[in-house]
Amino acid sequence: MPHGSLAELLSYLEEQPEPRILLDKNYTIIAANRAYRDTFGGHQPMVGRHCYEVSHHYTRPCDQAGETCPLKASLHSGHVQRTLHLHHTARGEEHVDVELTPIRNRQGELTWFVEMMNPIKQASASPDRRGLVGRSARFNHMLELIERVAPSEAAVVLLGESGTGKELVAESIHNASPRCKGPFVPVDCSGVTETLFESELFGYEKGAFTGATHRKQGLVESASGGTLFLDEIGDVPLSLQVKLLRLLETGTYRRVGGIEPLRANFRLISATHRPLKTMVEQDLFRKDLYYRISTFPIHLPSLSERREDIPLLAKTLLSRISPHRNLILHPDSVALLSRHDYPGNIRELRNILERASLLADNDTLMPEHLGSEFVTAPPINSNPFFGTDIIPLDALEQRYLQWVTAHSTTDRKHLAEKLGISERTLYRKLRN
Numbered sequence: 001m002p003h004g005s006l007a008e009l010l011s012y013l014e015e016q017p018e019p020r021i022l023l024d025k026n027y028t029i030i031a032a033n034r035a036y037r038d039t040f041g042g043h044q045p046m047v048g049r050h051c052y053e054v055s056h057h058y059t060r061p062c063d064q065a066g067e068t069c070p071l072k073a074s075l076h077s078g079h080v081q082r083t084l085h086l087h088h089t090a091r092g093e094e095h096v097d098v099e100l101t102p103i104r105n106r107q108g109e110l111t112w113f114v115e116m117m118n119p120i121k122q123a124s125a126s127p128d129r130r131g132l133v134g135r136s137a138r139f140n141h142m143l144e145l146i147e148r149v150a151p152s153e154a155a156v157v158l159l160g161e162s163g164t165g166k167e168l169v170a171e172s173i174h175n176a177s178p179r180c181k182g183p184f185v186p187v188d189c190s191g192v193t194e195t196l197f198e199s200e201l202f203g204y205e206k207g208a209f210t211g212a213t214h215r216k217q218g219l220v221e222s223a224s225g226g227t228l229f230l231d232e233i234g235d236v237p238l239s240l241q242v243k244l245l246r247l248l249e250t251g252t253y254r255r256v257g258g259i260e261p262l263r264a265n266f267r268l269i270s271a272t273h274r275p276l277k278t279m280v281e282q283d284l285f286r287k288d289l290y291y292r293i294s295t296f297p298i299h300l301p302s303l304s305e306r307r308e309d310i311p312l313l314a315k316t317l318l319s320r321i322s323p324h325r326n327l328i329l330h331p332d333s334v335a336l337l338s339r340h341d342y343p344g345n346i347r348e349l350r351n352i353l354e355r356a357s358l359l360a361d362n363d364t365l366m367p368e369h370l371g372s373e374f375v376t377a378p379p380i381n382s383n384p385f386f387g388t389d390i391i392p393l394d395a396l397e398q399r400y401l402q403w404v405t406a407h408s409t410t411d412r413k414h415l416a417e418k419l420g421i422s423e424r425t426l427y428r429k430l431r432n
Helices: 006-015 034-041 051-056 070-077 137-149 166-175 194-202 238-250 276-281 287-293 303-321 331-339 345-359 393-407 412-419 423-431
Strands: 020-024 029-032 081-089 092-104 110-119 156-159 184-188 226-231 266-272 296-299
Touching (some): 006 020, 006 029, 006 110, 020 034, 034 110, 070 092, 092 137, 137 166, 156 166, 166 184, 166 226, 276 287, 331 345, 393 412, 393 423, 412 423
Parallel strands (some): 156 266, 156 296, 184 226
Antiparallel strands (some): 020 029, 020 110, 081 092, 092 110
């Protein structure tokens, strides 16, 4: 990237294929290249406006609205800053990977900043019939880790409760990686026997055992050039862990009954709901295998950790469950779903909605369609603010925000507008 005159920077900017804008220290957009205008412009003027106004519709810088601000961080560090934001585009709000590079003038002073935007195709901030969906802070943090690790060959381990969507996350990493044109091969490691594990993973030669009437390709071979996803790797018995470790350490394997070593060519992603570190301490999981598979751990938040995503997820799941019906949730149903505890996480939410869709005769899902556990819930119109105890104002505010979030039928953007605060401030207050 050139250092020097503004004219050189503008010429460089216009030549770049990625969406980029040039900023000054005051968050003012000096220029935007064609790729940015086509992707984010929406036929609106941008030069002379503030970046936070265009991207977030804020009236003040991101860091003052509860958002991470790469420009402010770069001013302090003098280095490149990268973060994940929700940006307004001509198509609505989208997840965007933002990379900001500081530019010094010929005197070595920080003068300009080039911000490059990479729209994330693997996730949506609005209801979508495929891929990852969410907009909460926990979801965005997970998504940022996915975007950072996807282009590499690093081994990824996905950690979190059952039903949080590990296979969908693994497939998203694969689709965003250089191996995206190769196969994505999932392997369920739970309940496997030693013989089955070897024959399924490595394949076998004709005559290797009774019933082996032909050569069979194993899943490792099937994943060649792509990604091998080992789901519930914490369930693999110790006797089989050494075979898996050998595969990962040597990069070779043999079919059952075979002699010639074969070269493995896959990117490893594994997942488990079990506490692997504790299992290592208890000698239930090999330490050397643990370090092999966990170069880059990613925690998948439970549904209770991203409760504000429940209305969005519910709309998405309904579109996937019954794509030919225009199913909607009654506001009372949304309120009940939003405050329900989900030990089964997204999988449980999907089951509830699928059952409700079968019980509903029309296209509106009422509370009585959700199940007995919702019918017996406390009345949704109960007001949590009446009482005799005097509590601090900040506690009352938090209580009110939780209540109004559960009962609101609008999205977070419009709810924040009604509350007179920014959307980011609303998310920050809900996290407190």
